[in-house]
Amino acid sequence: xxxxxxxxxxxxxxxxxxxxxxxxxxxxxxxxxxxxxxxxxxxxxxxxxxxxxxxxxxxxxxxxxxxxxxxxxxxxxxxxxxxxxxxxxxxxx
Numbered sequence: 179x180x181x182x183x184x185x186x187x188x189x190x191x192x193x194x195x196x197x198x199x200x201x202x203x204x205x206x207x208x209x210x211x212x213x214x215x216x217x218x219x220x221x222x223x224x225x226x227x228x229x230x231x232x233x234x235x236x237x238x239x240x241x242x243x244x245x246x247x248x249x250x251x252x253x254x255x256x257x258x259x260x261x262x263x264x265x266x267x268x269x270x271x
Contacts (some may be wrong), residue, residue, distance in 0.1 A: 195219040 189210040194200045196219045207214055 196222050 186206040187210075188204055188206055190202055191205045191207055191210075191212045191214055192200050192202055194213060194215045196216060199221075205214070
């Protein structure tokens, strides 16, 4: 027989973002119709918005590798010259 009353109360709450906007969601936080006020949110925090981060990259990873290795590419590699079997040295036994 399954245990009774082991699941938390899952109800609707209001989440208020730092800019004052809000939305309703379901959560186990607080009581029914509680309000959760966020200190940081995806709209303002640099971890989500990318603010405060300056990329100072002049070239990408592939470009830097090509620059270092002289634009080496396996797809552009020349095939080795084919030798003519008529002109190759014969093995003697």
